Amino acid sequence: MAIAMFETKCSIVFGLLTVCFSDSFKVLGRHVRNIESNGISVLNGADFNQDTLPRFTEPIPNVTVTVGRDALLACVVDNLRGFKVAWVRVDTQTILSIHHNVITQNPRISLSYNDYRSWYLHIKNVQEVDRGWYMCQVNTDPMRSRKGYLQVVVPPSIIDRETSSDMVVLESTNVSLTCKATGYPEPYVMWRREDGEDIRYNGENVNVVDGEVLFITKVSRLHMGVYLCIASNGVPPSISKRVQLKVQFSPMLSIPNQLEGAYLGQDVTLECRTEAFPTSINYWTTERGDMIISGSDKYEVVATDSGYKKFMMLKIRRVNKNDYGSYKCVAKNSLGETDGVIKLEEIPAPTTVKMITNHATSSQIKKEVDYDLEYTLPSNGPPPIKEPPVKENSSSKLTFNLVVYVIAVCLSLLVSR
Numbered sequence: 001m002a003i004a005m006f007e008t009k010c011s012i013v014f015g016l017l018t019v020c021f022s023d024s025f026k027v028l029g030r031h032v033r034n035i036e037s038n039g040i041s042v043l044n045g046a047d048f049n050q051d052t053l054p055r056f057t058e059p060i061p062n063v064t065v066t067v068g069r070d071a072l073l074a075c076v077v078d079n080l081r082g083f084k085v086a087w088v089r090v091d092t093q094t095i096l097s098i099h100h101n102v103i104t105q106n107p108r109i110s111l112s113y114n115d116y117r118s119w120y121l122h123i124k125n126v127q128e129v130d131r132g133w134y135m136c137q138v139n140t141d142p143m144r145s146r147k148g149y150l151q152v153v154v155p156p157s158i159i160d161r162e163t164s165s166d167m168v169v170l171e172s173t174n175v176s177l178t179c180k181a182t183g184y185p186e187p188y189v190m191w192r193r194e195d196g197e198d199i200r201y202n203g204e205n206v207n208v209v210d211g212e213v214l215f216i217t218k219v220s221r222l223h224m225g226v227y228l229c230i231a232s233n234g235v236p237p238s239i240s241k242r243v244q245l246k247v248q249f250s251p252m253l254s255i256p257n258q259l260e261g262a263y264l265g266q267d268v269t270l271e272c273r274t275e276a277f278p279t280s281i282n283y284w285t286t287e288r289g290d291m292i293i294s295g296s297d298k299y300e301v302v303a304t305d306s307g308y309k310k311f312m313m314l315k316i317r318r319v320n321k322n323d324y325g326s327y328k329c330v331a332k333n334s335l336g337e338t339d340g341v342i343k344l345e346e347i348p349a350p351t352t353v354k355m356i357t358n359h360a361t362s363s364q365i366k367k368e369v370d371y372d373l374e375y376t377l378p379s380n381g382p383p384p385i386k387e388p389p390v391k392e393n394s395s396s397k398l399t400f401n402l403v404v405y406v407i408a409v410c411l412s413l414l415v416s417r
């Protein structure tokens with residue numbers, strides 16, 4: 001078949017170019033008969049001279065080349081003598097070269113040769129259309145030929161317009177992220193999270209989702225993040241595209257302690273946790289609904305963010321009677337608003353002091369006198385003496401005892417005056 005075309009095309013070529021098969025590029029005929037001989041080679045006159053006829057020293061190696069690079073196909077023939085070598089493109093049945101001449105009009109194709117033995121077909125800037133079988137023929141009778149395959153591979157690339165871009169969706173809706181890629185061989189496409197975390201997918205936690213489509217039913221805030229669509233086909237480089245998924249939901253709020261106690265003069269901190277996307281505006285109000293502004297002597301408002309979560313703290317310094325009551329933390333975003341109430345109650349001040357008196361007697365017997373001494377502090381009086389740390393050990397106990405001893409001595413001096 002290829003051979004028949006060879007003949008036809010040749011005759012056309014002859015008309016166009018000055019190049020021609022000189023003597024006998026006779027093909028077909030015997031060649032066909034050989035194929036039909038069921039592999040039994042019949043010695044005849046022609047075969048008698050077998051050793052002196054041109055002979056391929058090796059098969060034409062398959063060549064794999066990345067699109068855009070150059071390819072080289074080699075055909076090595078011994079004993080060529082007066083015969084001629086031609087390169088033929090099998091698939092399109094095109095003659096590329098005959099002997100020293102390039103026949104094809106394709107400017108990317110050229111020819112080189114060595115000692116009438118090695119014949120190289122050069123294809124510059126290889127394209128996908130170049131993929132296929134190439135045949136090296138020698139115009140013996142019957143014609144002799146060898147075929148080699150030129151594989152053209154294409155690194156993967158992502159088709160942007162058919163691939164999802166950043167998305168903002170409402171929580172609980174279905175979301176579908178799509179990724180389309182081309183390349184040769186056909187690329188393998190997968191999805192994963194950029195941060196490497198698992199994806200909740202069809203009731204399971206998976207690290208990678210194979211395929212072009214990442215379909216998430218009832219998306220949750222935990223799905224929020226950056227996703228990578230990765231396409232690979234063994235031809236470097238692999239490629240990926242970042243797609244950011246944002247999941248919107250109205251604010252939610254939780255309060256660790258809804259009831260806080262503080263004694264007069266104490267500093268107290270109220271806490272509130274919220275989740276919202278888009279990011280909420282958060283603030284505290286008093287019972288009367290006045291917004292509490294940070295920076296005063298009285299209040300300090302702190303909020304720390306991590307993603308869609310916020311941790312709010314309200315520090316109230318030196319609690320007085322007016323500070324008892326309810327406080328509200330509020331979170332607001334475009335989808336809604338929520339609040340929670342924390343009640344601040346008065347508790348008795350821990351003014352109990354454990355007095356321990358050391359009597360360093362010669363017999364080293366310690367006599368501990370325990371009694372509770374209730375101070376009712378005047379409003380401008382000295383601060384209450386706090387209890388020693390519960391976790392007593394010998395050294396801290398000793399220090400404490402020493403302090404108590406000194407205070408006791410001072411008090412007794414004052415009283416005696």
Ligand SMILES: *[C@@H]1O[C@H](CO)[C@@H](O)[C@H](O)[C@H]1NC(C)=O
Pocket residue numbers: 062149
């Ligand atoms: C050359 O490539 C073709 C097509 O991929 C394949 O069928 C053939 O086995 C390969 N030959 C060699 C020697 O690798």
Ligand SMILES: *[C@@H]1O[C@H](CO)[C@@H](O)[C@H](O)[C@H]1NC(C)=O
Pocket residue numbers: 173174217218
């Ligand atoms: C979301 O997907 C699930 C499962 O495919 C389907 O049953 C449900 O109807 C979908 N919901 C919407 C709102 O499309």
Ligand SMILES: *[C@@H]1O[C@H](CO)[C@@H](O)[C@H](O)[C@H]1NC(C)=O
Pocket residue numbers: 391392393394395396
């Ligand atoms: C006792 O106090 C010393 C010094 O303050 C400290 O290094 C040690 O860890 C304490 N031991 C205990 C059991 O608390």
